[in-house]
Amino acid sequence: MGTAPWRRIARANNPKEQPQYGLDAPQSANRQREWNMGQFISKPTAMDWHATWTCVRERLRRELGDAVFDAWIGPLTLEGTEKDELRIGAAKPFQRNWVTNHYVARIERAFRAEGADPASLSIVVTTNLPAVGVGISKEPVRVEPLPSTQAAYLPQASDEDHSGANKGLWTRMLHPQQTFDSFIAGTSNEFGYGAARAFAEGRGGDIPLLYIHGGFGFGKTHLLNAAALEFRRRGKKVLFLRAEDFMRHFLGALYRKDTLAFKDEMRSADVLIIDDLQHICRSTATASEFLYTVNAFADLRRRVVIAADRAPAAMEGLGADIKSRMTGGLTIELDKPDRATRLLILKSRAAEFTRHRPEVILPDCVLERIADIDDASPREMIAVLTKLATYADLTKKPVTPEMAEEAVGLRSAPGAKTSIEDIQRKTAEFYKLDVRDFHSPQRARRVARPRQVAMYLARKLTTRSLPEIGRRFGGRDHTTVLHACRRIEALCAEDALFKQEVDFLSQMLSKRM
16 A cells, blocks of 8 residues: 655655654644744854954954054955855965964954854955955045144055055054153253254254164153154154064065065155164165165155164164264264253153142152152153052052152162173073073073073063174074064963963062072
């Protein structure tokens, strides 16, 4: 006897799950509809990868900073999301390779942090067609002009389109409070202040280059920031870079074989400002490009402002041609402020703090005690002042001379500054190594990691420059020191036990044990 047609269909559809309809067919059909409805309800909704990619980009910008983000992550686009397999597009093969080797894991973590879990993620070379994530609008957007007081310190951009990597040249924001009017001039820096202001206001005659040098915390960056604000107020297009930024962007252009675009972008500025020139790598190519850039600005009768921690003649690793160009302009030195100037600086900062926190009063006797720290730079004194003011603000207690004495006493005693040799010796003892291991070419983990710790502490506890620290560790390059410092910072953030080791060594060295 044959099987009923409706029973054959039920078996064919799902022999295990479908009931064998008989006398109770209506009840079984109801259960079948409920089962189908359950399957429909439990089906997950499709992930909106475009919205998630936008959130991931913002997260990466916060984590990496604007410069790194604009150079490597900003130009990336979301090309495909088939079957939750993401394809991220890069404009050039070099960018694809660099992002694949250095940032894919971080991008995947960012997706997971946003609640997404792609089946796979790949970086591919794409065409120049518009894609998701590049912020292209179909209709023009009317931008209201900012007041001049705000527009002066916002990042400037070239009138031409930037490539993804060169866009990071223009991302530095200026500090609105670091103006010429807020700079405290004294006998030690009066000439430097006057020369920088005249140069920025266009009263410098035919002088094409201003070179400012002095110790850490003496006000070099303040003057550079003030000059940039003044140039922008006068309608000039200012490119403000640290020497490390110049070097990084130039080396990136070399790898991309795109140095012409880098040169054009640099030369599109009316004013070039370079901070911390002592960090320029001793690479011949980088030094040569820096010289070509300065020469080009001189030929175009445009202004260049440079700051460093030493005079041009004392700059190690720079050729005679670069030193000659630096000394060909106006060279000024910022000396250490005397006590009267230090007291004026502290009073200015105290008034600014009180203006925002009226309940916090910093007596003159406290400021005078801080100004008596003869071996401290203005930056260190301001740090002591900030600590006292913050304590008073949080505890609602008045600042007393005793508190000031205690805060000043926490600093290292004069003449007891930590040296790189002390750091090497204590770090070697802690990790049971010989100091000579830090100077050797060994790259074994048991030597390399303690060496990185010592480099990190040398940068943290001393005022030595990166190239000098590298020379004290067997003649290593300053980029090696910079990599070591960043690596130790990352490990401290990931490993609490390792952070305790580094903090213990730092405290031990600070106490001069």
